[in-house]
Amino acid sequence: MSVRAQRLLGLAVFLTPALLWLLLLIVLPHVDLLLLSIRPKGGAGAVSPANYTRFFAEPIYWNTFARTAAYSILATFLTLLIAFPVAYYIAKVARGRAKGIMFLLCLLPFWVSELVRVYGWMILLRESGILSGLLVWTGLLPRPVEMLYNDLAILIGLVYTSMLFMVVPLVTVLDSLDDSLIEAAYDLGGTAPSILREIVIPHAMPGIAAGSIVVFMLTLGNYLTPALLGGKESLWFTEQIYNQFIIRFNWEQGSAFGFLLLILSSAIVWVGLRLTGQTLASAVQTR
Amino acid sequence: MIPSIPQAAYARRLYATYVGAFFLYLFAPLAVVAVLGFNDSLFPALPWEGFTLDWFLSPGPRRVGLLHDQGLLRGMVTSAQVALWVAGLSVAVGTCNAFLFEQEEFPLKQALYALALTPLVIPGVILGISILLFSSTVAGAIEHWIGVEVEALRPGLPLVVLGQFSFITTLATLIISARLRKFDRSLEEAALNLGASRAVAIWTVTLRFLRPALLGAAAVAFLMSFENFNTTLFLVGSDATLPITMFISVRDGSTPVINAVSLLLMVGSAGIGLIGIFSGFEGKRP
Amino acid sequence: MTGPIDLEVRDVARSFGGFRAVQGVSFEIPKGSFFSILGPSGCGKTTLLRMIAGFLEPDAGDILIGGRSMLGVPPNRRPVNLIFQHLALFPMMSVAENVAYGLRRRGVGRAEIRERVEGMLTRIGLPGTGEKRIDQLSGGQKQRIAIARCLVLEPTALLLDEPLGALDLKLREQMKVELKLLQEQIGTTFVYITHDQSEALVMSDQVAVMNEGRFEQVDTPQGLYYRPQTAFVAGFVGESNRWQGAVAAAAGEEVRVRTREGMDLVARMADGLTAGHPVEVFVRPEGITLARAEAELGALPNRLAGTVETVLFDGAKSRVMVREARTGGEITAALPQSGRCADLAPGQTVHLGWEAGGGVCFRRAE
Ligand SMILES: Nc1ncnc2c1ncn2[C@@H]1O[C@H](COP(=O)(O)OP(=O)(O)OP(=O)(O)O)[C@@H](O)[C@H]1O
Ligand SMILES: [Mg+2]
Numbered sequence: 010m011s012v013r014a015q016r017l018l019g020l021a022v023f024l025t026p027a028l029l030w031l032l033l034l035i036v037l038p039h040v041d042l043l044l045l046s047i048r049p050k051g052g053a054g055a056v057s058p059a060n061y062t063r064f065f066a067e068p069i070y071w072n073t074f075a076r077t078a079a080y081s082i083l084a085t086f087l088t089l090l091i092a093f094p095v096a097y098y099i100a101k102v103a104r105g106r107a108k109g110i111m112f113l114l115c116l117l118p119f120w121v122s123e124l125v126r127v128y129g130w131m132i133l134l135r136e137s138g139i140l141s142g143l144l145v146w147t148g149l150l151p152r153p154v155e156m157l158y159n160d161l162a163i164l165i166g167l168v169y170t171s172m173l174f175m176v177v178p179l180v181t182v183l184d185s186l187d188d189s190l191i192e193a194a195y196d197l198g199g200t201a202p203s204i205l206r207e208i209v210i211p212h213a214m215p216g217i218a219a220g221s222i223v224v225f226m227l228t229l230g231n232y233l234t235p236a237l238l239g240g241k242e243s244l245w246f247t248e249q250i251y252n253q254f255i256i257r258f259n260w261e262q263g264s265a266f267g268f269l270l271l272i273l274s275s276a277i278v279w280v281g282l283r284l285t286g287q288t289l290a291s292a293v294q295t296r
Numbered sequence: 297m298i299p300s301i302p303q304a305a306y307a308r309r310l311y312a313t314y315v316g317a318f319f320l321y322l323f324a325p326l327a328v329v330a331v332l333g334f335n336d337s338l339f340p341a342l343p344w345e346g347f348t349l350d351w352f353l354s355p356g357p358r359r360v361g362l363l364h365d366q367g368l369l370r371g372m373v374t375s376a377q378v379a380l381w382v383a384g385l386s387v388a389v390g391t392c393n394a395f396l397f398e399q400e401e402f403p404l405k406q407a408l409y410a411l412a413l414t415p416l417v418i419p420g421v422i423l424g425i426s427i428l429l430f431s432s433t434v435a436g437a438i439e440h441w442i443g444v445e446v447e448a449l450r451p452g453l454p455l456v457v458l459g460q461f462s463f464i465t466t467l468a469t470l471i472i473s474a475r476l477r478k479f480d481r482s483l484e485e486a487a488l489n490l491g492a493s494r495a496v497a498i499w500t501v502t503l504r505f506l507r508p509a510l511l512g513a514a515a516v517a518f519l520m521s522f523e524n525f526n527t528t529l530f531l532v533g534s535d536a537t538l539p540i541t542m543f544i545s546v547r548d549g550s551t552p553v554i555n556a557v558s559l560l561l562m563v564g565s566a567g568i569g570l571i572g573i574f575s576g577f578e579g580k581r582p
Numbered sequence: 583m584t585g586p587i588d589l590e591v592r593d594v595a596r597s598f599g600g601f602r603a604v605q606g607v608s609f610e611i612p613k614g615s616f617f618s619i620l621g622p623s624g625c626g627k628t629t630l631l632r633m634i635a636g637f638l639e640p641d642a643g644d645i646l647i648g649g650r651s652m653l654g655v656p657p658n659r660r661p662v663n664l665i666f667q668h669l670a671l672f673p674m675m676s677v678a679e680n681v682a683y684g685l686r687r688r689g690v691g692r693a694e695i696r697e698r699v700e701g702m703l704t705r706i707g708l709p710g711t712g713e714k715r716i717d718q719l720s721g722g723q724k725q726r727i728a729i730a731r732c733l734v735l736e737p738t739a740l741l742l743d744e745p746l747g748a749l750d751l752k753l754r755e756q757m758k759v760e761l762k763l764l765q766e767q768i769g770t771t772f773v774y775i776t777h778d779q780s781e782a783l784v785m786s787d788q789v790a791v792m793n794e795g796r797f798e799q800v801d802t803p804q805g806l807y808y809r810p811q812t813a814f815v816a817g818f819v820g821e822s823n824r825w826q827g828a829v830a831a832a833a834g835e836e837v838r839v840r841t842r843e844g845m846d847l848v849a850r851m852a853d854g855l856t857a858g859h860p861v862e863v864f865v866r867p868e869g870i871t872l873a874r875a876e877a878e879l880g881a882l883p884n885r886l887a888g889t890v891e892t893v894l895f896d897g898a899k900s901r902v903m904v905r906e907a908r909t910g911g912e913i914t915a916a917l918p919q920s921g922r923c924a925d926l927a928p929g930q931t932v933h934l935g936w937e938a939g940g941g942v943c944f945r946r947a948e
Contacts, residue, residue, distance in 0.1 A: 019494055023396035026389045031411050034462035035418075038426035041433055091318065098315045101298050111315075113573070118322050120569035122523035124539045125558040128546050129325025132332060137341040139328055172322070188298050192637055193670035195301050197735065198658045198687035204297060207683075211674035222417065230419020233525045233539075237547060247421045247526075254425055254530060267425045271418065278417050289413050293470065300637040302656045 039271070046264035060265035070249060070266070077246040078273055080160070081228040084167040088175045088224050089217065091168065096179035097209070101186070112180060119173035127237050130166050131157060134238075158240035166234040171227055175220035182216030183209070218285035219292040222278050229274050246270055326562060333555030340552045351556040362556040371541035372557075374453065375522050378537060381457045382464055382521035383514045389461075390468025390513055391506070395498075397469070398476045415463035420526035427459045428530050452533035459527045464520050468513040475509035476502075515572030519565055587649070588613045588771045589634070589662075589739050594643035596629055603629040605795045607643075611739070611773065611788070616765050618774045618782040621792030622818070627775045628667070630792075631741050634773065635664040648738050658687075663732035665742040669724055671716045677703075677727055678712030684735040702734045706764065721749050722757055729764070739771040746781060758784050779819055783807070791815050811852060813862050813944040822864040823913055826946060829859045836938050839863050843911035848883045849941030860946045867901055869940035870915040872923050873933045882935035886913065890930045893917070904932055 049059045064070045099111045118126065133139045134156040144150040156162060186209065194204045210217075235245035250270065253263030282292060297303065332340045336348035338359070354361035362368060397409050415423065428451065435449035448454040479502060487497035503510075525539045532540055538557070545554055589611040596604045604626040611617045619627050632638040634645055636657035645652045652660055663684075672680050681699045690698070703709050706726040711719070719727065725745060732740055746754045746761075762785045765772050776782050782789045783803040790800040791814070799811045810816035817824065827841035837851045839861055849863050865884075873879050876887065888904040891912070900917035915934055917923055926932065 015494065020396075020400050020402060023392045023400055024402070026392045027396055027408065027412065030389055030462070030465060031408070033430075034427060034458060035411070035415060038423075038430035041430040042422075042426040045429055094311070095315055095318045098311065102311070104299065111319075114319060115322070116569065116573070117566060118326055120519055120565035121326065121558070121562050122539055122542075122565070123525060124523070124542050124546065125329060125561055126325055128542075128550075128554060128558060129327075129329045131546065132328050132340055133325060135341070137339065139342060142342045169321070169325070187668070187670065188300070189666045189668060189670040190672060191298050192300060192657070193664070193666055194672070194683065195297065196635060196637075196657050196664045197684035197731065199683070200658065200687070201297055201303075203687060208672060208674065226417050226419060230421045230526060232421055232529060233543065237543070247419075250421060250425065251529070254428070260429065263425060264429065267422050271422050274417065274419055274422075289410055289417070293413050293416050293466075300632070302636075302639075 042264050042268055042271075045261055046268045048261050050259055050261045060262050061269075063262065064265060064269065073244045073249055074246050074269065074273075076244055077229060078277075080164065080167075081225055082277075084164055084171065084228045085221050085225045087164070088168050088171045089221060092172060092175040092179055092220070093213075093217075096176050097183055099176075100180050100183035101188070101191075115176045115180075116173065123170055123233055126170060127166055127234050130162070130169065131237060134162055134165075157238060158242075160239070162238040163235050163243060163245070166238040167228050167231065170231070170234055171224040174223045174227065178216040178219040178223075179213060182213050182219075186212045214285050215287055215291060218281055218287045222281045222292055225277055225281070226274050229270065229277075329555050329558045330562065333552055333559045335552055335555075338551060340550060340555050351552040359551070360553060362553055362560070365553055367541055367545075368538070368553065368557055371536055371538035374535050375538040378453060378456055378460070379518045379521040382460045383517040385457070385461050386465040386468040386517045387472075387510055387514045389465050390472050391503075391510065393465070393469040394472040394476045394506075398473055399481070412469060413466060415466045418463070420463070420524070421530070423462055424459055424527040424530035427455065427462065427527075431455055431458075450533065451531055453535055455531040455533075456528050456537065459531045460521045460524050463527070464517045467520065468517055471513040471516065472506060472509045475506055479505050512572045515568050519568055519572070522565070523561075586613050587611065588647070589773065590646040590649075591630075591634070592644045592646070594630070594633060594640045594645060596626075596633060596638060596641050602795050604633070604640075607792075607795075607797055609790060609797065609800055611771055614769045614771055615787040616762070616772045616774065616785055618776060618786040618789045619792055620776055620779055620782040620789050620819075623777055625792045626795040627777075627792055628743055631664070631743055631773065631775055635662060635741055636660050637664075661738040662741055663735060663737040665728050665732060665740065665745045667743045667745070667747060669728040669745065669748075671724060671728055671731070673716050675716070676712065677708075677714045677716065677719070680716065680727060681712075681731050681734055683731065688735075698734055702730045705768070706730045706733075722753050722760075725749070725757060726760075729761075733768060733770060737770065739773055742772060742774045744776055746776075746778075754778075754781075761785060783819070791818060793818070810864075810942060813864070813946070816864040816942055816944065820866060821868075821914075822866055823870075825863045825865075825911070827861060827863060829855050829857050829861055829943075832856050837861075837943055839943055841909075841911065843906070843909040845886065845906065845909050845911055847941060848938040849943040850939050851943045853945060855943070855945060861943045862946045863941050863943045865913075865936060865941040867914045868916040870913070870934050870936045872902065872915050872918060872926075873935070874923070874931075876933045879933055879935035883938050884941065885933065885935045887931065887933050888913065890926055890928050890932055892928055893926055902926060902932070904934060907931075 046060055047056050047058065049055060049057045064074075095115070099108055099115070103111055131138070135141070136153050136155040136157070138156070141150070141153040141156060145153055190208055190212075191204055194208050199207075230247060232245070232247040232251060235243040236248060239245065246266070247270070250263050250266045253259045253266060282289060333351055334347050334349070335344055336346040336350065350359045350361055352361050353363055355364045393412060397405070397412070431449040435446050438444055438446050438449075483501050483505070484497050487501045488494065492500065523539060525543065528537055528540060542554060542557065587610045591607060591609050594604060594607050595602070607630060619630065621627050629638060633640050636652065636655060639653075647661055672683065675683070678699050681702055682695045685695045685698060699712060700709070703711060706729065708723060708726060711723070716724065728745065729740070746757050749757060758781055765785070774782070774785065783806070786803055788800060789803055789806055791798045791806065793814050799806060799815045801809070806815060806819045810819060816822060825841040825843070825845070825847070827839045829837050830840045830846070831838045832851065832855055835850055836848055837855055839847050839849060841847065841863065847863055847865075849865070855861060871879060871882065876885065879885055886906050888906040891903040891905050894901040894903065898919065902915050902917055902923070904913045904915060905911070906913060913934060917926070923932075
């Protein structure tokens with residue numbers, strides 16, 4: 010066998026699984042999703058935007074859509090706000106063993122199923138739950154209150170569930186910030202807030218972008234957390250998709266919803282990458 | 297800011313308190329789940345009625361412990377089967393991908409690489425429905441043209457495996473690529489020089505170097521698959537995986553047996569996660 | 583050079599968990615001088631400098647800048663600035679933003695900042711580079727920007743931690759001269775840390791030689807070279823032949839020493855020694871006269887004969903290694919610049935001689 014033929018054989022061996030995987034499980038299914046979404050229910054062959062016009066005509070649909078997007082952005086922002094000081098502490102303040110242990114402790118809860126984590130919050134927040142009990146016991150509340158099944162509960166759960174995907178890239182990127190840059194800035198008269206603004210945050214931008222993109226995407230596409238913590242009326246867009254597919258068996262309408270969600274998610278990911286000057290590769294590789 | 301920069305003691309304490317509060321927030325939900333698994337009560341809630349192992353051991357009928365709960369046990373076995381398949385497949389394909397993107401040159405490589413990363417930014421629900429649609433389209437076509445009903449393409453475990461595999465492969469690829477990037481190719485060349493064929497060189501030298509990353513990727517893939525819910529939801533047939541089974545009982549009001557399963561999951565995933573950390577850690581954080 | 587004192591360090595000490603990195607160090611630096619701290623790796627130089635900059639608190643002692651005690655004053659309020667070992671230029675900012683950083687922190691107006699930054703860039707010979715990114719600069723340019731970034735704040739003293747360490751040899755030689763000229767031109771006090779003696783000798787007005795957390799000697803470069811006060815300094819600064827032996831006789835400033843190999847040498851002594859003391863003798867290769875015939879050595883008190891082992895030709899720093907005929911001891915001598923002995927070859931007989939003051943002798947701990 011010639012060298013060239015051998016090289017081509019090697020390429021073919023490695024290329025085939027990738028092509029099969031991407032074509033059969035990613036590209037074609039999404040093309041199919043698009044095609045189905047532009048077909049009216051039952052009407053084979055014809056192309057019509059009916060599924061999309063229905064989305065805009067029914068306020069409940071696009072309201073839920075907008076609400077989901079807004080809450081996802083809010084959840085992403087809150088996650089960043091909570092995670093950043095912790096990541097900074099792990100990367101720059103903690104030293105030696107403590108640093109490794111704290112990082113490991115951050116990972117630990119996220120190896121457990123999301124369901125278990127959300128279940129924990131249900132036990133904490135519900136009327137007969139721990140938090141309510143604690144507040145009654147300390148006398149801050151006269152009687153138990155239901156803290157579950159509202160927007161705040163959804164938000165708490167989403168933030169909690171996303172934390173790992175924010176902390177890890179932030180710790181990674183902050184770890185790579187040389188202490189001497191902070192010392193130099195301080196030596197030149199910098200103060201903590203100005204160093205944070207001008208040195209630390211610009212340096213951490215790739216990690217912030219990576220974390221925010223992943224968290225946003227996961228939040229937007231989450232079904233479990235809003236369904237359990239928000240109850241029947243969680244009004245999360247994935248629930249609409251689930252209803253169309255599983256309950257009403259209207260795959261055409263469900264596909265249109267799915268496609269809209271995909272477009273929203275991709276658009277925000279794209280804008281996020283653009284704003285922070287990252288590429289998809291650099292963003293996902295910081296994980 | 298950093299230890300070498302003097303800071304007021306109260307500020308330092310405040311910061312440490314915040315970080316402490318964060319860890320409390322992180323572990324509180326898990327702790328209550330674990331503790332209430334031992335509560336001698338019919339509900340996973342306070343008050344504490346005393347310690348019991350009923351929710352693990354009791355055969356029923358009033359209290360069905362984990363060891364006798366057929367639904368949960370079946371879910372666990374199903375999830376384990378699915379996770380093993382997904383781990384095996386995604387590590388195999390992920391390894392090929394790592395070689396493809398790290399060592400081969402071909403037209404449109406960057407475009408294909410970008411495409412290979414997209415599953416990580418497609419919401420899991422969308423992956424689920426699009427694979428559901430496509431498989432039923434294909435099944436329909438096959439039935440129409442050949443007249444054979446392909447059971448594997450209808451919702452069920454094979455589809456669940458494919459659905460999870462579709463995005464977990466990207467993770468495996470990233471972990472294995474990161475390690476392969478550190479591989480000194482002259483070692484492979486030395487093996488070739490000593491008379492090995494490319495395949496033998498990869499098998500004897502490169503894969504051995506990759507072993508920690510392969511193990512790490514397998515551990516991560518297993519965990520991701522075992523806990524997956526969003527994609528699985530649309531692809532399950534009659535055999536539910538553990539998260540689906542648990543979802544239904546949690547949504548409709550559960551007994552502390554769910555706490556018992558959860559505790560088991562915590563212990564199990566911490567174990568597997570630690571394997572992942574200590575073998576593929578470098579890979580996970582390139 | 584004795585003007586007002588800019589920086590004074592009094593009996594400063596610092597330990598790291600029982601390990602004493604700096605102990606009992608005191609010195610004063612007059613305004614406008616170039617002061618170097620020279621010592622081997624790990625001797626505590628960076629620790630000392632970081633205490634002056636404020637990133638480490640001393641366990642004992644005091645540090646005064648411009649006559650004011652700095653204990654408890656944070657780094658951003660000390661009138662000194664630090665040039666870091668790896669420069670620590672901010673990669674997220676342009677050159678001009680880097681230089682302007684400290685001025686912005688002080689709330690200086692925009693127009694004035696622009697003017698002062700451009701003026702500073704001109705002074706360091708990099709006018710018009712303000713818009714460049716840091717990674718577009720060469721190693722030497724980065725060096726100068728790091729200095730400009732501090733100098734624009736007009737600090738009382740500039741602290742430099744081996745700033746040339748990361749540069750290649752050629753550039754290092756060049757920057758050595760440039761730094762010296764820059765310091766003379768602007769007149770700011772420089773405190774310069776290095777483990778490279780040539781850097782310290784070329785640039786400094788005063789050099790402190792540091793070893794194991796202590797100062798061995800603080801002197802002018804010439805003083806260190808010609809009049810070392812301790813065996814460590816004699817061995818560390820410049821090259822030396824080194825023999826161990828014992829005092830045979832002492833008279834005034836001079837001692838007669840018999841080395842272990844059996845050579846009899848006359849040398850200057852640094853501290854009071856009497857017959858029988860174990861000592862170490864240092865003789866610089868460049869202080870040794872090399873001759874083909876003994877007569878050429880004249881009246882030099884130390885004279886030896888031997889055969890050439892090897893000639894290490896290195897231009898102006900060429901050396902000859904000679905094995906002494908009588909005792910077999912090894913001596914390194916400088917090859918004279920005149921070219922007189924340029925054709926020396928291994929195996930030939932040569933005569934070596936030097937003044938009594940060419941060797942210095944210290945008590946040796948046993
Ligand atoms: N934060 C610290 N904790 C413990 N030991 C330290 C610390 N900083 C320095 N040391 C120790 O103190 C000694 C002096 O260190 P220092 O950094 O001052 O040396 P140096 O003279 O600057 O060396 P170099 O020329 O290699 O930079 C070293 O032995 C070092 O190990
Ligand atoms: Mg140092």
